[in-house]
Amino acid sequence: MLKVEHLTKMFGGLAAVNDVSVEFGANQINAIIGPNGAGKSTFFNLISGVHQPTSGRILLDGTDVTTMRCDHVARLGVGRTFQTTNLFETATVLDNLIVGHRLRTHSGLWDVLINSKRLQAEEKAAREKAREALDFVGLTHAENRYIADCTQEERKRVAFALALATDPKIVLLDEPAAGVNPEETEGLAELMKKMVKNGLTVCLIEHKMDMIMGIADKIMVLDHGEKIAEGTPEEVKNNPVVIEAYLGSDHDAAA
Amino acid sequence: MTTFLQQVFNGLTLGSIYGLVALGLTLVYGILHIPNFAHGALYMVGAFMSYFFMVDMGVHYWVAMAGSAVVVAVLGIICERLVFHPLRNSPPIHDKIAAIGILLFLEAVVHMFWGSDFRRMSTPFGGVVNLDGVFLREQGILIIASTVVLVVALNLFLRKTMVGATIIAMAQNREGAFLVGIDANRVAMMTFAISGILAAVAATLYAPMNLVYPAMGHLVIMKAFVIIILGGMGSIPGAIVGGMIIGFAEAFGGYYISDAYKDIIAFALLVVILSIRPQGLFAKGAH
Amino acid sequence: MMFKLGALIMHPASKYVLLALAVLFPALASNEYQVYVMATAFIWAIAVYGFNVITGYCGQLNLAHGGFFAIGAYAVALLTADYGWNFWPAFIAALVITAVLGFLVGAVSLRLKEHYFAIFTLCVGFIIYLLLDKWEELTHGAIGVRGIAAPDGFGLVNFRETIPVYYLILFFLVFIIWFTSRIQKSLLGRTFIAIRNGDDLAESLGINLMKNKILAFVISTTYAGLAGALYAGMIRFVGPEDGNILHTFNMITYLLVGGIGTLFGPLIGTLGIVWITQSLQFLEEYRMIIFGPLLVILVIFFPLGVSGSFLTWMHRKAQALGLGPKKVQQESKVNTAREVENNA
Numbered sequence: 083m084l085k086v087e088h089l090t091k092m093f094g095g096l097a098a099v100n101d102v103s104v105e106f107g108a109n110q111i112n113a114i115i116g117p118n119g120a121g122k123s124t125f126f127n128l129i130s131g132v133h134q135p136t137s138g139r140i141l142l143d144g145t146d147v148t149t150m151r152c153d154h155v156a157r158l159g160v161g162r163t164f165q166t167t168n169l170f171e172t173a174t175v176l177d178n179l180i181v182g183h184r185l186r187t188h189s190g191l192w193d194v195l196i197n198s199k200r201l202q203a204e205e206k207a208a209r210e211k212a213r214e215a216l217d218f219v220g221l222t223h224a225e226n227r228y229i230a231d232c233t234q235e236e237r238k239r240v241a242f243a244l245a246l247a248t249d250p251k252i253v254l255l256d257e258p259a260a261g262v263n264p265e266e267t268e269g270l271a272e273l274m275k276k277m278v279k280n281g282l283t284v285c286l287i288e289h290k291m292d293m294i295m296g297i298a299d300k301i302m303v304l305d306h307g308e309k310i311a312e313g314t315p316e317e318v319k320n321n322p323v324v325i326e327a328y329l330g331s332d333h334d335a336a337a
Numbered sequence: 338m339t340t341f342l343q344q345v346f347n348g349l350t351l352g353s354i355y356g357l358v359a360l361g362l363t364l365v366y367g368i369l370h371i372p373n374f375a376h377g378a379l380y381m382v383g384a385f386m387s388y389f390f391m392v393d394m395g396v397h398y399w400v401a402m403a404g405s406a407v408v409v410a411v412l413g414i415i416c417e418r419l420v421f422h423p424l425r426n427s428p429p430i431h432d433k434i435a436a437i438g439i440l441l442f443l444e445a446v447v448h449m450f451w452g453s454d455f456r457r458m459s460t461p462f463g464g465v466v467n468l469d470g471v472f473l474r475e476q477g478i479l480i481i482a483s484t485v486v487l488v489v490a491l492n493l494f495l496r497k498t499m500v501g502a503t504i505i506a507m508a509q510n511r512e513g514a515f516l517v518g519i520d521a522n523r524v525a526m527m528t529f530a531i532s533g534i535l536a537a538v539a540a541t542l543y544a545p546m547n548l549v550y551p552a553m554g555h556l557v558i559m560k561a562f563v564i565i566i567l568g569g570m571g572s573i574p575g576a577i578v579g580g581m582i583i584g585f586a587e588a589f590g591g592y593y594i595s596d597a598y599k600d601i602i603a604f605a606l607l608v609v610i611l612s613i614r615p616q617g618l619f620a621k622g623a624h
Numbered sequence: 625m626m627f628k629l630g631a632l633i634m635h636p637a638s639k640y641v642l643l644a645l646a647v648l649f650p651a652l653a654s655n656e657y658q659v660y661v662m663a664t665a666f667i668w669a670i671a672v673y674g675f676n677v678i679t680g681y682c683g684q685l686n687l688a689h690g691g692f693f694a695i696g697a698y699a700v701a702l703l704t705a706d707y708g709w710n711f712w713p714a715f716i717a718a719l720v721i722t723a724v725l726g727f728l729v730g731a732v733s734l735r736l737k738e739h740y741f742a743i744f745t746l747c748v749g750f751i752i753y754l755l756l757d758k759w760e761e762l763t764h765g766a767i768g769v770r771g772i773a774a775p776d777g778f779g780l781v782n783f784r785e786t787i788p789v790y791y792l793i794l795f796f797l798v799f800i801i802w803f804t805s806r807i808q809k810s811l812l813g814r815t816f817i818a819i820r821n822g823d824d825l826a827e828s829l830g831i832n833l834m835k836n837k838i839l840a841f842v843i844s845t846t847y848a849g850l851a852g853a854l855y856a857g858m859i860r861f862v863g864p865e866d867g868n869i870l871h872t873f874n875m876i877t878y879l880l881v882g883g884i885g886t887l888f889g890p891l892i893g894t895l896g897i898v899w900i901t902q903s904l905q906f907l908e909e910y911r912m913i914i915f916g917p918l919l920v921i922l923v924i925f926f927p928l929g930v931s932g933s934f935l936t937w938m939h940r941k942a943q944a945l946g947l948g949p950k951k952v953q954q955e956s957k958v959n960t961a962r963e964v965e966n967n968a
Contacts, residue, residue: 130828156830172936181814185830191839194810195803205811228939248829252903258788361672369849372739374746395876423924429738430685431923438923449910555869559750562743570739597758604747604754608732611744615735 083108083251083283084129091124091307098124100139100307106252106300111274111284113294115318116304117327122287123165125304126254130162144250149233153231157185161250165257167241171230175240176220178229179212182247191237208247215243218280235266238294253277255286256295259293271297295319303327339470344588350546352584353484357539358557359564360491361532367508367571368528371421371432375439376536377558383409383537384544384553385447388458398461406534413533414526422525431602440554448551458547471475480542487538488577491531495573504528508571534605563607582606601616627945630938646794650787651672651827663790665898666797667855672878672890673800679876680885682840683820687872688729688745689750692845694867696722696852698756706774710771711783715853722841722849731795732842734834737823748952749869757864769862775857789858796854797891800847805887807843816840817885877915880922883931892930 084106091099100123106112114122125272127133129140131152140148166240169178187208193201210259216222219239224232238258245253255274271293274284288294294301295315302317303311305327311318318324362376386408390401411618414437418441424432462475494499507514507524540553563582566574583603591599632638645652650659678686684774699718703709709717733744758761763769775783775792783789787856806814818826832929856862882893901911926933 087666132824132827153830153832156828162828164825164828167825170817170821172932172939173817174939177814177842181818181831182829183813184811184815184818187811189811191843194806194812197806201810205826208811227943231940231943235764244825245828366739370739372743420920422926427923427927428683430679430683431927433685434876435920438916438919440916441873441912441919445910445912445916449913544887546661555750559747562821563747566740566743598754601751601754601758604751606750607744607747611736611740612732615740620851 083143084285085137085141086106086129087141089128089140091128091133092136097307099128099135099304100310102304102307103138104197104302104309104312105248106283106285108283109278109281110299111278111286112291112305113298113301114285114287115289115291115301117176119306120304121305121307123256124307126162126256126285126287129155130160130254153185156248156250159249159251159256161245161248161252162254162260163238163241163245163256165260167237167244169229169237169240169244170177174226174227174228175232175236176212176216176225177210178240179215179243179247180208181246183208185248186211194263211247211249215246218246218276219243231334232255235262235269238262239273246277249304250282252283254286255284255288257287259288259290275315279330340592342471343377343521344592345585346471346473346477348581348585348588350474350480350584351383351587353480354539354543354580354583355560355583356415356577356580357484357535357542357562359561359568359580360559360573361535362561363565363568363571363573363576364504364528365532366510366565367573368504369421369425369525372562373437373532374433374558375416376561377415377442378440378443378555379409379533379550379554380536380540380557381554382447383533383540385451385456385546386537387541388549390457391458393535394491397441398459398541400467405413406537409533409537410530411533413529417525417529418594421529422522437449444551444554453550453551456550456551458541458544458549463545474546476542477543487535491535491573509513560603563603564600566607567610570577626939627941629933630941633934634836634938636888643798644796646847647791649757650790656786659790661898661902662788662895663786663793663858664855665895666790666793667851667858668875668898669852669891669894670793670797670800671851672875672882674844674851675872675875675879675891676844677804677807677816677847678840678844680790680879680889681816681820684838684841685742686745686836686841686844687742687842687869688749688752689848689875690869690872691749691867692722692726692848693852693855693871694752694756694862694864695725696849697856697862697866698769698852699771699849700853700856702762705769705771709773711775711857714773717858718849718853718856719846722852723846726842726845726849727838729845730838731834736843746869749867749872752756753864753867753869756867763864766864770861772856772860772862774860783857793854793858796850798941801847801852801887801891809889812839820885821892838858857906877919879929880919880929882932883929883935884927886929886931886935889929889931947948 086102086104089099089102090097102125114125116122124133128135131147131150131154134149138148139146140312141182142155142158142160145158147158151159187204189198192198207319213222213225216225219234219237219242221243224236229237229240242255242258258274259270261320262270274286274297277284296317301312301315301318302309303324310327311321313321344366346448358380362373365371365373365376368436383405386405387401390404391398396404420435420439421432424435437485438564460481461474464475466473466478495505503514503519503524506517506518506529507521560583564579567582568579583606586602586606587599649662653659653662671689675686675689678684678689696718699721700711700714703714703717706713729748732740733748736744757766759765773790775784777788779787783792815831818829818831818835819833823833828939855866878893879890880893881897882891883889897915904911922929928936
């Protein structure tokens with residue numbers, strides 16, 4: 083599904099990601115863990131095209147996406163969420179989601195001026211897609227609510243829905259469970275399982291170990307930009323190098 | 338050769354003023370990440386306060402400059418407290434608009450009291466030194482000397498004092514500064530005060546060679562922005578170097594190319610540079 | 625009670641009432657001067673609509689906006705006064721010129737983010753002003769341009785008179801509002817708003833940032849050029865002060881008061897402030913003593929402006945009253961409500 087070969091990213095003289103090779107299988111939940119500053123977010127930014135890697139290759143279903151721009155990568159089916167998602171606070175949840183399907187549409191300024199058939203059809207499709215995504219994340223009841231009136235957990239779900247509305251094959255979730263309580267974390271974990279059940283590949287960065295160990299099929303551990311371990315939760319949990327990395331650096335990262 | 342040296346002197350004079358104004362702007366940007374569009378208004382208020390102290394209160398030039406510096410420093414602190422502090426978590430467009438609001442307000446107030454007439458400020462340094470055909474205005478010499486003194490003093494303050502160290506720490510890493518318990522409010526107020534003092538002093542130094550009027554800050558602030566983009570937003574040496582670049586470009590451009598268009602030189606330079614290097618000339622890092 | 629009044633305002637028919645009032649205004653006004661003031665306010669409103677597209681929807685604070693207004697005005701002024709063109713060809717040329725210049729400036733400036741973009745456009749605005757003032761061979765310098773052609777009329781309609789020109793400007797204003805509402809409701813408008821929410825997020829949704837930002841920028845500069853061209857045709861004198869940065873600052877005030885990023889914000893803000901300043905004539909010179917702090921207070925306490933605050937209040941009230949789409953038979957009703965909201 084997603085194959086990364088010898089990926090390196092230098093900022094100034096520092097390697098934020100250093101020679102990382104990994105393969106994430108389709109239809110699985112893949113987790114990336116590691117202490118703060120291990121290069122996890124940079125890794126996501128490289129895959130999604132925000133940063134260009136210094137060296138290495140990224141293959142998505144066999145297509146080389148290494149030097150592709152962000153919006154192209156998104157169109158090829160990489161959806162993502164961020165640690166914080168800035169949305170249009172005084173617009174409804176549904177209104178915020180409709181744009182998610184924009185990348186599958188083609189209407190331009192001229193269509194807007196003449197209100198073309200194509201525009202109408204595409205807007206209908208985008209609206210339906212948004213509703214579908216909203217239904218998937220279980221927020222149909224809140225579609226007319228302003229984002230400003232949503233809880234932290236609902237915002238997380240809206241962010242998921244927005245990524246899903248792009249029709250992705252793989253979703254990159256950056257700390258999806260940060261800032262929500264244990265019960266809600268459970269709910270979000272269920273949602274990720276549901277995504278995989280529906281044919282998606284999930285890739286997430288997370289600090290909540292209980293959740294990771296419970297749902298991940300595969301875990302990759304990064305430390306100082308380098309891959310120090312990968313494997314099933316069981317393998318990673320008992321890997322002495324991983325234990326060392328966590329105990330040796332800041333403790334709050336493992337909390 | 339004489340004309341060349343004359344332009345070098347003029348460039349140094351101009352560059353010193355620009356550098357001082359840009360220094361205040363870059364300090365505020367480095368620490369609070371606010372592009373303070375009102376900085377030019379503070380500069381203008383500085384000139385008017387000195388004018389007021391000299392003409393209406395009859396005090397000496399130096400006393401007027403000190404008085405003006407105090408007033409503008411307080412004004413800077415008030416702006417920080419009442420306007421920028423409440424907006425610290427707002428979308429980035431808001432603080433810029435608020436700064437424009439302050440600018441409009443200060444100009445209107447000055448306009449109300451003094452009208453839009455152009456005024457001349459006197460100086461005890463009105464003479465000219467003839468150095469082998471190169472005419473050095475005493476005020477120009479004063480400007481260059483004062484700038485050197487101020488920059489050295491600021492450097493000592495930032496490097497040798499505790500307060501200065503906290504300002505540097507916050508400029509380098511805001512989150513980190515909070516974690517080690519730096520009082521961010523105090524640093525913010527201090528920065529605005531320093532920035533105000535620099536603006537007032539620069540205005541009082543330059544006003545006798547120029548004129549005093551409510552719109553006098555417009556060009557200066559825009560050039561100061563060009564300078565800090567050139568020198569890297571937040572960089573102190575960058576502000577001085579950038580100030581000198583623009584000062585020299587204007588002195589030589591104004592003489593050898595066209596006096597009418599010399600004010601455009603700075604902006605044209607910016608357009609060219611940002612077109613080639615969107616991150617500025619000396620900007621460092623990936624962000 | 626307040627809610628019912630609000631619902632009345634949001635009713636689709638209200639905009640026709642508003643239009644009818646605008647059409648009847650010359651008959652209702654007590655003198656021609658008021659019609660003249662209203663026409664000027666409409667011109668500024670058109671420019672503010674443009675400012676709203678790039679700054680309100682797309683989130684990029686373009687401080688050169690007033691400069692493009694001046695370019696539109698000077699294009700018409702110079703082509704008619706110096707080159708003997710008729711008004712309408714010059715008018716079209718003004719739109720093309722502002723669109724092309726908008727494209728060029730946008731292509732360079734929009735690569736810059738946030739502060740850099742604002743500072744860069746501030747400088748562009750100032751370059752435009754300086755060129756208008758200094759480039760005497762082309763622009764006549766500080767004395768400005770006289771002898772600008774009025775819009776050519778037809779039949780008995782003569783656009784040299786205030787009332788016909790009022791209707792001409794009203795026509796363009798209505799067109800601009802209609803066109804902007806189309807953009808706002810469409811996927812294109814949603815794309816702009818996604819960019820305002822954040823470059824990173826927009827890109828992750830597959831949106832081509834540069835293409836869409838440039839498009840928004842060109843739309844906005846063309847609006848400004850349209851307003852400037854109408855201004856030149858009505859006032860029939862232009863000078864470098866028309867390119868003063870203060871006009872951009874004025875437009876920011878209008879937009880913020882009315883409601884940034886809303887459809888009727890530019891209209892409410894511009895008309896509101898122009899008439900308030902008119903009725904307080906003594907304020908003219910010192911109005912910034914009030915409007916400066918007003919800007920600050922607005923961004924701190926009421927960043928949504930009149931229109932945005934009203935819509936938000938109405939929406940929350942409707943939600944609280946349980947007018948949400950819980951029942952299927954209510955669905956159609958709610959849809960119209962939403963349409964109204966989009967219209968508003």
